[in-house]
Amino acid sequence: MSPTVPFVPDSAPFSPEQRAWLNGFFAGAFCRTPLDQSKIENPESKIPAAATPLTILWGSQTGTAESLAKQAAKTATSKGFTPTILDMAAASPADLAAHENVLVITSTYGEGEPPDNAKALYDAVLADGAPALPGSLRYSVCALGDTNYEAFCQCGKAFDEAFAKLGATRIAERVDCDVDYDEPFATWLEQALTTLQKSEVGSKKNEVTSAATSTSDFKLQTSDLDAAYGRARPFPAPVLTVRNLNGAGSAKEVNHVEFSLTGSGLTYEAGDALSVIPHNCPELVAGVLQALGCDGEEAVTTANGELPLRTALTTCFDLGKPTKTLLELLQLPASDTTLDVLDALHAACPAAIENLKSQIQNPDFLRKLAPRLYSISSSPKAHADQVHLTVGAVRYDHGGRPRKGVCSTFLAERALAAGTAHVFVHSNKAFRPPADPTAPMIMVGPGTGIAPFRAFLQEREATAAAGRNWLFFGDQHAASDYLYQDQIAAWQKTGLLHRVDTAFSRDQAEKIYVQDRMREAGAELWQWLEDGAHFYVCGDAKRMAKDVDLALHDIIATHGQKTAEQAAAYVNALKAAKRYGRDVY
Structure with a gap:
């Protein structure tokens, strides 16, 4: 044996x-x-x-x-x-x-x-x-x-x-x-x-x-026992609060969402993310059923067993970007640029729709509705048995009809009324507050990028960490988009936050962003790095994170009197020492 x-x-x-x-x-x-x-x-x-x-x-x-x-x-x-x-x-x-x-x-x-x-x-x-x-x-x-x-x-x-x-x-x-x-x-x-x-x-x-x-x-193993909650078995977390953080006149809708983890056995650390299993918008589901000519009571096979089609389209299948298989069944080109399944159905001919309808009992031409990942904005040391998120609701018009972010609007519109949302914790060990409580910490988190840094600061407050903390925050307007302003002001008053630099891009003729504030404070930022500070950034990877990284290189080159190559080596050394963390998406 x-x-x-x-x-x-x-x-x-x-x-x-x-x-x-x-x-x-x-x-x-x-x-x-x-x-x-x-x-x-x-x-x-x-x-x-x-x-x-x-x-x-x-x-x-x-x-x-x-x-x-x-x-x-x-x-x-x-x-x-x-x-x-x-x-x-x-x-x-x-x-x-x-x-x-x-x-x-x-x-x-x-x-x-x-x-x-x-x-x-x-x-x-x-x-x-x-x-x-x-x-x-x-x-x-x-x-x-x-x-x-x-x-x-x-x-x-x-x-x-x-x-x-x-x-x-x-x-x-x-x-x-x-x-x-x-x-x-x-x-x-x-x-x-x-x-x-x-x-x-x-x-x-x-x-x-x-x-x-x-x-x-x-088969993919998990660290959870069969009876435990985790990725293989998400926890139906009671939704405690959904609160809009924006003021009157804001062009944005950012919601603070709180869940209870009591009885789940789930644990997390500051820097982790929470995966949320969303439900599709009822209006979108109704549109798909109408385009198919179905009443929603048709029995279909899913990973959760046999369900009515309406329930399956709401809870099991992704109605976003159509799969190649679906485009083939609808006789549409693989290069089709439709945004979602309903677009594809509207673009298909009646014969193709009928062909698809005949195969609806086993809709393997649709992807499984996947969890959405959000940076956690609370510390378990400050909120035992709770987990908080900071979620921007995605809404826009395209092709003559309104579009919605699947999970962001599920949380904004329906999660509180539903009572629960299925969640599990996604560990991110590469993004943590400094292990040394005396180490300085610089955080760059515009918009919803503030989320993990709210958790970091709660952690440092709860543990009475002595390290200095510096926050860069930005958004469109100070009057309507300064997320968690009262809490940030309170942390400044108690001395937990040693410095806060804000960049509200549309409060003046010339747009100002967090990377501009970094450059303005370049000499001090360089000194903090030399004093052993950890540098963090959270938010948009496509533009903001790249611009912040470029500003960081420029600051090191200018105030550290280094060549571009030496500045790059300095940044690489920060990364190697786990002093440069990025939670970008």
Whole structure:
């Protein structure tokens, strides 16, 4: 009987590197079986092979890829591998050349950009003259993304192509995962590990001692017990409060939302995010039913069993961007630019609609309604058994009808009346307040980007942390868009907030943004960095975060009297020291 391989849990008091080493040691030790002394003199007997080394390389912006890397390591260990989980920030092409078996798990954010921890390796392997990788390096890539973005899974695609171009051997085709990644990830992991096992048999002419594998062996594991609440079983959290934070005349609608976690067993830390399972807008569902010519009572098959079509369209299926399969069924081009399923139905001919209607009992041409991720704006040390969000409601008109953000307007309009919303916690260990309570902290969070910094400040207040705190906040108008103004003013009065710089872009003729305020205070900001400050930014990745990063480089170059190259090296050192954190989307 094969021995059970122990695995050091994430909660154990070890660093990630220490856990990886210990897990590898246990795998190697426990995957060997004692020699049968009666067979020592038998030349035909075979000694079980040592556990196969495996490197799991991850790039993550919000923690999903890192979490999947840990799940992959657990599965790989049970299959006779010695896994090492490697942060891309700690890897270089030269380092990779020494590895034989590599699984790459990486997300993409913004407009096809690599995660912050993957940026240096990404640039290195894509650079002209990048060092070659040996053919003995066997690899496969799992790319994470969101098909609502044009550059879907671009980072993973780029790594896959670069590794092959540099000479490494692809042993399993890359999988490009949408937001509902469980099944494609499990299938990819099964194929990759099975192929690696066969490669080991072929290259070492030895037997690999592992149990027979099947898809069920590779199901995505979670840290939750079957009976516990988590990603596999979201908690129906009572909705306590939905409060508009904007004043009269604002062009925006930002809501403060509070949930109760009492009885859930869910825990979180400042810097984490909350996943919310939304419901589709009833008006949109009614429009889809009308376009299909259905009454909504038709029985359809879903992951939650058989449901009436109206209920399924409300709670189970994504009515946003149509899938390629749906476009094909509706005889529309794959390049169709319709924004949602209702647009596609309106664009289709009657015959195509009838064809689709005939297949409605099993609507696998629709994507599963995925959870939406929001930065948590509370600290559990300040609000026991509660979790708060700061959510901007998305509303606009297009093509002659109003459009709504799926989850933001669910929370704004219907969650409080519904009484509960299904949620689970998404850990983001790369985005935390300084572990040193005396370290200074600089936070740049315009608009809803204020959310995690409200949590950070609550944390520091609750723990009486002595470090100085500096907040940059911006929005359109001070009179109507200064989110949490009263609380910020109170923190200034008590001394928790040592400095606040605001940028209200439309209160004067010339627009002013947070990066402009940073430059104005450049000399002091540089001194805070030299004093050991941690620098954080949260918000829009496409414009704001890039502009803030550019301003940071300029401030370091100007006030630190450095060249552009030296300023870049300084910023990279901040990142390596975990003193530059970004929660961007």
